[in-house]
Amino acid sequence: MKKIGFIGIGVMGGPMALNLMRAGYELTVYSRTRAKCEAVLSAGARWADSPAACAEGQDAVLTMVGFPKDVEQVYFGQSGIFASVRPGMLLIDLTTTSPKLSKRIFEEAKKRGADALDAPVSGGDTGAKAGTLAIMAGGEEAAFERARPILEAMGKNVVYEGPAGSGQHTKMANQIAIAGAVSGVCEAIAYGRAEGLDLERMLATISTGAAGSWQMTGNGPKMISGDFAPGFYIKHFIKDMRIAGEEAQDAGLSLAMLDRVLAMYRELDAQGLGDLGTQALIRYYDKQN
């Protein structure tokens, strides 16, 4: 396990690839936009012209792309990863994507004598740079143990969650909990504003008790000051909530809060605000008072 192909060099993938190189791995990279690869290439990574070329001859292939359709294209498309998969190869998808797609990749890898893990991350670009990401992995436990040194070069809280798809399901649970927390903070602030409270004081009072959350401490002040710079994009949150809602529905589960919050974010996206950070949910209540 020395040679790694890394596909998807962006805000997250870039610093993760650099951390792998610092840990001594030999990297070959591919990304849709070559310009984004400058930092990793000048740090010594090799460039490949396609996912298939990037996967060719590697011990492990890691992917960190955007949407499920991108993951599908990168694995199953023409010149996709599966064109180059050999027995014993390890495939790790770090993208937050559909658990069903993760299971499909797992099955396809098995057929070829290879192992696949779904290993979505949380912690944002800050965590990616610092190498402190939480990584929640699904697949076979033996494959997870083989992957552990690679994952621990990028993250700190690296956990095996269960069979293929379990990493994605854990990430979905994470996003569902965020949907509740962030909407609670938003509606508390919208309420306080409508009632003329001193919002900083209000937030300081309530954030230390049973109403407290990472969302309140991290995003509450940004909602109050109107700082909507993206730590996490609305458009990506919508993707995650949509997948979670569909998976829940397939399991016969109706998540009323999640559906409501997803509908609010979709309205904002329809207004062209998808590139703002998730804290911009407060904009949903702006029009009301």
Next chain:
Amino acid sequence: MKKIGFIGIGVMGGPMALNLMRAGYELTVYSRTRAKCEAVLSAGARWADSPAACAEGQDAVLTMVGFPKDVEQVYFGQSGIFASVRPGMLLIDLTTTSPKLSKRIFEEAKKRGADALDAPVSGGDTGAKAGTLAIMAGGEEAAFERARPILEAMGKNVVYEGPAGSGQHTKMANQIAIAGAVSGVCEAIAYGRAEGLDLERMLATISTGAAGSWQMTGNGPKMISGDFAPGFYIKHFIKDMRIAGEEAQDAGLSLAMLDRVLAMYRELDAQGLGDLGTQALIRYYDKQN
């Protein structure tokens, strides 16, 4: 400021009254059920036969009762507090109740040359016993400063929030944020259960990051184990959310998440589960899988 009348000796009021006595105040108490007053009476408090008798001749009168109709009765009813209010007296309502009612009490007190504060608390019976409650107060700032030693005998995070009603509004914002957070934790757990995840492991993974909250850490494990013993009653949470929703509506604000979560809790209450703790929201999803 030595003589205090305290009305409403229950799970919260009892330990709060005891803390005042420990701080050297002379207490007279009244409560609907005299049996609940045994601890404070044997600690040296005097008994009064009505709210009016309890308020008679006091420097300050504190109330900690259940619902807005109880507050109204205790202040404005026959043999209510206002029958005994004298100029200079300080009235402090610690109940979580309607901000409009707090303003009515404030105005009525003013007419009689007295001061009123709305000062709802958070921290539960644990905080009441330990004297570590958060207390969020509304009214005139000078009255708040006069009341501060009394409030600090019962709480730790004692904050002046603004004019009459602002304490209640801050508490409402607190409850709105809790509604979001607790529903997020519930739906994350219901989802993880439906997808067959190891729920303890899932919770341990997601609670340290952006999905983390007091509700997740405090109530998540209880939801998983089915421990529905009340830290905070569903029936009281419904009261609070109802007031918050009505106040928001009066201010022209629609809180979609809050409305949804309130509707879920009302369904549980209709099933006779109002005396369970708020973490029993997970029961709402039980029927689905």
